[in-house]
Structures are given as C-alpha cells and as structure tokens.
Amino acid sequence: MIRAEHLTMIYGKDFKAVEDLSFSIGKGEIVGFAGPNGAGKTTVIKMLTGILRPAEGRALINGFDIQKEPLKAKASFAYVADNPDVLLQLKGVEYINFIADIYKVPDEERKARVPELAERFGILDALDTPMREYSHGMRQKLMVIAALTHNPPAWILDEPMTGLDPSAAYELKQMMREHAAKGNCVLFSTHVLEVAEKLCDHILIMNHGHSLYQGTVDELSAAHPGKDLEEIFLSMIDHRSTQEEEK
Ligand SMILES: Nc1ncnc2c1ncn2[C@@H]1O[C@H](COP(=O)(O)OP(=O)(O)O)[C@@H](O)[C@H]1O
Ligand SMILES: [Mg+2]
Numbered sequence: 652m653i654r655a656e657h658l659t660m661i662y663g664k665d666f667k668a669v670e671d672l673s674f675s676i677g678k679g680e681i682v683g684f685a686g687p688n689g690a691g692k693t694t695v696i697k698m699l700t701g702i703l704r705p706a707e708g709r710a711l712i713n714g715f716d717i718q719k720e721p722l723k724a725k726a727s728f729a730y731v732a733d734n735p736d737v738l739l740q741l742k743g744v745e746y747i748n749f750i751a752d753i754y755k756v757p758d759e760e761r762k763a764r765v766p767e768l769a770e771r772f773g774i775l776d777a778l779d780t781p782m783r784e785y786s787h788g789m790r791q792k793l794m795v796i797a798a799l800t801h802n803p804p805a806w807i808l809d810e811p812m813t814g815l816d817p818s819a820a821y822e823l824k825q826m827m828r829e830h831a832a833k834g835n836c837v838l839f840s841t842h843v844l845e846v847a848e849k850l851c852d853h854i855l856i857m858n859h860g861h862s863l864y865q866g867t868v869d870e871l872s873a874a875h876p877g878k879d880l881e882e883i884f885l886s887m888i889d890h891r892s893t894q895e896e897e898k
C-alpha cells in the first residue's frame with residue numbers, strides 16, 4: 652500500500668539527504684519510521700506525499716505513482732505534516748471543513764466523524780476558536796482530525812506525537828491500531844524509538860539518509876541480546892556517525 656523504490660533526494664548541488672531508500676508497507680501494518688533529527692525522515696515523507704520530486708526512484712501509494720497519478724494517489728492517503736502552524740487565522744472547524752472540501756467528504760460523514768474525533772482528542776469545545784489562539788498541541792490535534800476526516804486507506808504521519816499530551820497520544824495510538832486492524836496501513840515517523848517499540852511490529856531506522864534497519868522489533872532485539880531498544884538504536888547511530896567522520 653505504501654512503497655518506496657530507490658528514493659534519492661538531493662538538496663542544493665550535491666547534498667544527498669536521502670540515498671537509495673526502499674521499503675514497503677502492506678495492509679494491516681503500522682510501521683514506525685525512526686531516526687534522529689536530520690536523518691532524512693521528513694524528506695522521505697515529502698517524496699512519498701508528492702511535495703518533493705525525488706532525484707531518483709519512485710513512490711507508490713495504494714498502487715498509484717505519486718508523480719504520475721498524483722490526484723489518485725493523494726485521494727488515497729491522509730497526511731499530517733511535521734509543522735501544524737498553518738492557516739492560523741481560521742477557526743478549527745473552518746480548517747477541518749476546508750480540508751474536507753478538498754477531499755469531497757460528504758456532509759453526513761463530516762457530521763458523524765468530526766465531533767467523534769474532536770471528542771477523542773478533547774478539543775470539541777475549541778473548534779469555534781481561531782487556531783492562532785491554540786497551543787502547539789491543540790494545533791497538532793486539529794491537523795490530525797482534519798487529515799483523518801476523509802478516512803483514506805493509508806495514513807502518513809510526520810512526528811504526530813510531538814506536542815500531544817499523554818491522553819491525546821494514547822488516543823492517536825489507539826486510532827492507528829484500529830485503522831491498521833481494518834486492513835489499512837500507517838507510516839509514522841518519530842525520533843523517539845520508544846513510541847515505535849510499543850506500537851509497531853515493523854520499524855525502519857534511518858540515519859544520514861540511509862536505512863540502518865528494516866524489520867521487526869523482535870528480530871532487532873534478538874540480534875542484540877541484553878540491550879534495550881534505545882541502547883541498540885543509539886549504538887547503531889553512533890556507529891554510523893563514527894564511520895562518516897572517518898571518511
Ligand atoms: N529544504 C532543504 N534544503 C536543504 N537541506 C535540507 C532541506 N530540508 C532538509 N534538509 C537537510 O536534509 C537532512 C534531512 O532532513 P529531514 O528530512 O528534515 O530530517 P528528519 O525529518 O529526519 O529530521 C538534514 O541534514 C536537513 O538539514
Ligand atoms: Mg522531520
């Protein structure tokens with residue numbers, strides 16, 4: 652449902668932020684996309700979602716090439732960007748309706764889904780307030796609600812937990828589980844491996860634009876006996892940085 656094939660991104664003249672990255676996420680899967688700040692996670696997500704055109708490779712969402720069939724591809728996924736500070740002059744409900752209009756969500760579906768989602772995130776009372784008066788966490792919640800209103804098969808979420816309070820983070824994790832359990836797929840990035848560890852079967856760890864690990868959490872733990880996941884993660888990243896410095 653989400654496929655990255657040999658994705659490469661070059662910023663400026665020759666800075667390879669992502670190099671030859673491939674992975675595949677199938678039905679019913681939640682994949683945690685982990686890596687430290689600057690690893691290239693957002694760049695990959697922007698290539699998957701058609702915001703950036705890859706220098707090489709291609710991205711397929713639900714079978715649609717994001718560059719060749721952008722509208723079909725885009726109608727089939729929800730995207731939450733890493734920065735929720737958009738259109739702050741709008742009230743929450745206006746932003747949700749704006750996004751729902753783009754995705755042609757019927758009125759009945761909005762009426763059914765929006766209050767439910769807003770209730771789960773505890774911001775039902777704030778929907779009539781302009782977003783400039785929202786805290787970072789409230790803006791983040793609103794972005795998630797707007798993205799999920801059209802309920803597409805694939806979810807692509809860039810650092811969705813950042814700024815969420817524990818109960819909203821819990822709700823979002825529950826929603827991801829429910830969505831995947833219905834045969835859909837979820838990709839979310841995080842710089843905190845613990846989140847991925849608890850939520851996903853599969854993780855993808857990247858650093859310096861390269862994939863360091865793709866597979867299950869259990870296999871990774873089994874390959875490094877006696878270490879917890881955070882220690883394994885840090886040792887992988889350290890190892891890689893040392894290699895880079897030696898070059
Ligand atoms: N628009 C840009 N122009 C130049 N360099 C960029 C740009 N966006 C990101 N980068 C660089 O690309 C690398 C990967 O960034 P990013 O994809 O945002 O990583 P992550 O999301 O994992 O923190 C970093 O070194 C970052 O500084
Ligand atoms: Mg990022």
